[in-house]
Amino acid sequence: xxxxxxxxxxxxxxxxxxxxxxxxxxxxxxxxxxxxxxxxxxxxxxxxxxxxxxxxxxxxxxxxxxxxxxxxxxxxxxxxxxxxxxxxxxxxxxxxxxxxxxxxxxxxxxxxxxxxxxxxxxxxxxxxxxxxxxxxxxxxxxxxxxxxxxxxxxxxxxxxxxxxxxxxxxxxxxxxxxxxxxxxxxxxxxxxxxxxxxxxxxxxxxxxxxxxxxxxxxxxxxxxxxxxxxxxxxxxxxxxxxxxxxxxxxxxxxxxxxxxxxxxxxxxxxxxxxxxxxxxxxxxxxxxxxxxxxxxxxxxxxxxxxxxxxxxxxxxxxxxxxxxxxxxxxxxxxxxxxxxxxxxxxxxxxxxxxxxxxxxxxxxxxxxxxxxxxxxxxxxxxxxxxxxxxxxxxxxxxxxxxxxxxxxxxxxxxxxxxxxxxxxxxxxxxxx
Ligand SMILES: Cc1cc2nc3c(=O)[nH]c(=O)nc-3n(C[C@H](O)[C@H](O)[C@H](O)COP(=O)(O)OP(=O)(O)OC[C@H]3O[C@@H](n4cnc5c(N)ncnc54)[C@H](O)[C@@H]3O)c2cc1C
Numbered sequence: 001x002x003x004x005x006x007x008x009x010x011x012x013x014x015x016x017x018x019x020x021x022x023x024x025x026x027x028x029x030x031x032x033x034x035x036x037x038x039x040x041x042x043x044x045x046x047x048x049x050x051x052x053x054x055x056x057x058x059x060x061x062x063x064x065x066x067x068x069x070x071x072x073x074x075x076x077x078x079x080x081x082x083x084x085x086x087x088x089x090x091x092x093x094x095x096x097x098x099x100x101x102x103x104x105x106x107x108x109x110x111x112x113x114x115x116x117x118x119x120x121x122x123x124x125x126x127x128x129x130x131x132x133x134x135x136x137x138x139x140x141x142x143x144x145x146x147x148x149x150x151x152x153x154x155x156x157x158x159x160x161x162x163x164x165x166x167x168x169x170x171x172x173x174x175x176x177x178x179x180x181x182x183x184x185x186x187x188x189x190x191x192x193x194x195x196x197x198x199x200x201x202x203x204x205x206x207x208x209x210x211x212x213x214x215x216x217x218x219x220x221x222x223x224x225x226x227x228x229x230x231x232x233x234x235x236x237x238x239x240x241x242x243x244x245x246x247x248x249x250x251x252x253x254x255x256x257x258x259x260x261x262x263x264x265x266x267x268x269x270x271x272x273x274x275x276x277x278x279x280x281x282x283x284x285x286x287x288x289x290x291x292x293x294x295x296x297x298x299x300x301x302x303x304x305x306x307x308x309x310x311x312x313x314x315x316x317x318x319x320x321x322x323x324x325x326x327x328x329x330x331x332x333x334x335x336x337x338x339x340x341x342x343x344x345x346x347x348x349x350x351x352x353x354x355x356x357x358x359x360x361x362x363x364x365x366x367x368x369x370x371x372x373x374x375x376x377x378x379x380x381x382x383x384x385x386x387x388x389x390x391x392x393x394x395x396x397x398x399x400x401x402x403x404x405x406x407x408x409x410x411x412x413x414x415x416x417x418x419x420x421x422x423x424x425x426x427x428x429x430x431x432x
Contacts, residue, residue, distance in 0.1 A: 005318050008068055009264040009300065009342040016061055017192050019204035024231045025217075028201075030055040030334050030389055031224050031233035033247070035206050036066035038367050040191040040202075041110070041240035041382030042389075047198035054233070055200060056226055058207040062188035063347065064243050068346030069375060070262060070292055070304050071187075073107055074125055074182035075099050075151070078354050078371040079375040081144050088351075088401060090148060092412070095397040097149040103380035105181055110379065111222035114197075116190025118143040118183045119297045125179035126156070126281040129168040135172035142174060142320035151178070165275040165283065167331045181282050181294060184375060188355065191379075203228060208247045211236060222364070235389050237365040239382060241374070242295070242311070242347030244413075251366055252413035254351055254405050259311040260372060261345040262304035264296065265338045278334055291327050301335060303328040312345030322344060348372050354402045358385055360397040365389060375403035 019035075030046050032039045034055035054420050057063065077084065077100055084093040111120045129135035135158070136420050142153045156164055158175040164173060196202060207227040213231060214223040222232040242257040268276075273276045276293050277283065284292035293303040302326055310316050321343035351357060351369035358367035358381040365388065368380040384396045405411070 004342050005019060006312075006344055006346040007320060007342050007379065008185070008295065008316055009302070010067060010071075013183060014189045016189055017196060020201040020250070021055070022196070022205065024203055024226065025201070026076070026232065026311060028052050028231060028233045030054075030058055030235045030237065031155050031222070031231060032239055033235045034239035034241065034243070035061045036064045036204055036239065036241060036384075037118075037188060037191065037330040037378035038382040039237070040188065040195050040242065041379045042237050042386040043202070044110075044191060044195040044198050044241060044385035046389065047195060047200040049386070051390065053194070053200040054206050054231065055202040056206040056231075057202065057204050058227075058243070060183065060204045061192045061202055065241055065346045065348065066188040066378070066384055069184045069280070070261070070294060071182050071375065072125065072292060073104055073376045074282065075104065075176050075178050075371060076373075077204050077356070078373050079235060080141065081148065083383045085148075085164065092397055092400065094148060095395070097145075097151070098376065099380065099395075099397055102177065103153065103376035104178060106380050106383060107180070107187075107376050110191065110194070111187070114190055115185060116194070118186035118190055120180060120182045120187075121280070122178065123181050123280045123282065124175055124177040126164050126173050126175050126283045127286060128161075128165065128167075128173045128283060132146065133284070138172065138174050139323045151318075152173065155319060158390065164279060164281065165265040166278070166334065171287070171347050175281070179252050179282055181280070182193060183297065184374070187375075196424040200228075210247060213363065220363075224259070236305060236364045237385050237389065238364060239368070239370050239379070241351035241370065242318070244349065244368065246413070247365070248366075249413070250361065251368070252402060253411055255368060255413075256350040256352070256411075256415050257311050258306065258344050258348045258350050258415075259316055260304060261304060261312070261317060261324060261343070263321050263324045263340045264303075264342040265301045266341045267336065268295075268299045268301060268338065270299065272334060273301075276301065276334065282330060291324075293331070300341070301328065301338070302334070304385050308388065311347040317343055317345045353401075355401060355425040356381060356398050357401070357403045357405070358396055360388075369407065
């Protein structure tokens with residue numbers, strides 16, 4: 001069997017909706033830049049409130065990370081509760097953790113309301129410890145999360161880990177039954193269909209090149225220059241995640257685009273699939289340079305990681321596919337003879353503080369910085385941004401934290417330091 005390098009397995013499970021045909025309109029109440037979870041969730045919410053919304057997308061609907069990810073809908077944030085509490089205080093951390101739980105409920109509600117067939121299932125997640133010291137730290141995390149956030153996780157000692165995973169390389173784990181799995185490409189397709197049904201217009205191949213403040217007929221707003229012509233909008237929401245470009249230069253300097261890669265095997269026999277992942281969990285390990293993996297609904301092992309730090313090109317995908325295959329066989333020697341059928345990559349959006357950010361600057365709204373935890377949070381912050389644009393009072397702890405740029409301003413949007421960061425995290429995994 002041939003491996004389709006650069007070919008995304010999830011895309012074989014959908015047919016994407018078409019964008020709006022014809023020319024861009026001259027005006028809109030809100031222009032949303034980017035047709036992923038953030039932009040489409042915002043467009044759906046705004047259109048349901050009666051706003052005239054256009055979504056401007058450089059490529060096609062769902063082209064970015066939203067169709068390329070692992071489909072793991074996870075509780076919590078990228079940073080640990082301990083790190084969050086020491087940085088922001090426990091009160092704000094409580095609200096952030098609550099938002100992470102609420103974000104999964106929001107996805108569930110949209111899936112039910114819009115009848116989106118995307119194999120949404122509350123199957124839970126399993127974090128596995130790569131070292132005894134990682135396992136030792138789990139007890140404190142579980143205690144903090146129970147005490148401060150009233151959310152129960154379960155520790156799985158090494159002796160019981162075979163109930164959860166068909167691998168013997170780990171030192172124990174934590175299970176969170178609230179987390180969820182879905183098919184991300186079917187989900188983003190469903191969101192797009194829902195936004196269109198609510199009245200939003202989605203323009204593909206409409207790359208935003210520049211945004212300038214403008215007043216028309218006494219209305220303050222923005223002239224948006226795109227590859228398909230110009231449009232005036234009263235409000236703008238930037239939802240461009242790891243693909244943030246020179247069209248929004250200030251935001252670009254705050255986002256580090258980092259590659260993440262996935263391989264997917266041929267279909268596995270039922271009994272082998274159950275042996276590897278008996279409870280169908282969403283699984284990730286405890287390293288900085290982590291692996292994440294799950295079964296697809298048709299029994300393929302989907303295995304991902306930050307195998308190369310640079311975003312996706314034919315070369316980074318090919319190299320990553322080899323690294324990930326070796327990693328997969330280390331975790332599951334049972335897959336030594338199994339063929340890899342698909343390999344692809346996508347770009348994550350890391351901010352310098354590894355936090356999501358949703359707010360506005362110079363009159364332009366933004367929601368981004370999901371750091372690989374974006375399926376639910378992007379949906380949630382897209383909806384929150386919509387509520388804020390609509391003038392509603394919004395609970396959004398992520399708008400209350402500072403949004404830092406690079407230390408000493410040493411970054412213009414081109415991440416020259418990625419090889420050093422990659423090496424740093426490898427060393428950290430080795431010593432910690
Ligand atoms: C390989 C991989 C695996 C992942 N796995 C998981 C996971 O299992 N669980 C999880 O929670 N998260 C995961 N993530 C993260 C998650 O996919 C993202 O956080 C989420 O999809 C972000 O959605 P978004 O709508 O903000 O951005 P995107 O989906 O990236 O959409 C941004 C869009 O903006 C468009 N755009 C950019 N610039 C312009 C412009 N100038 N004009 C017009 N359009 C523009 C792009 O073309 C793109 O389509 C993963 C990401 C990757 C890459």
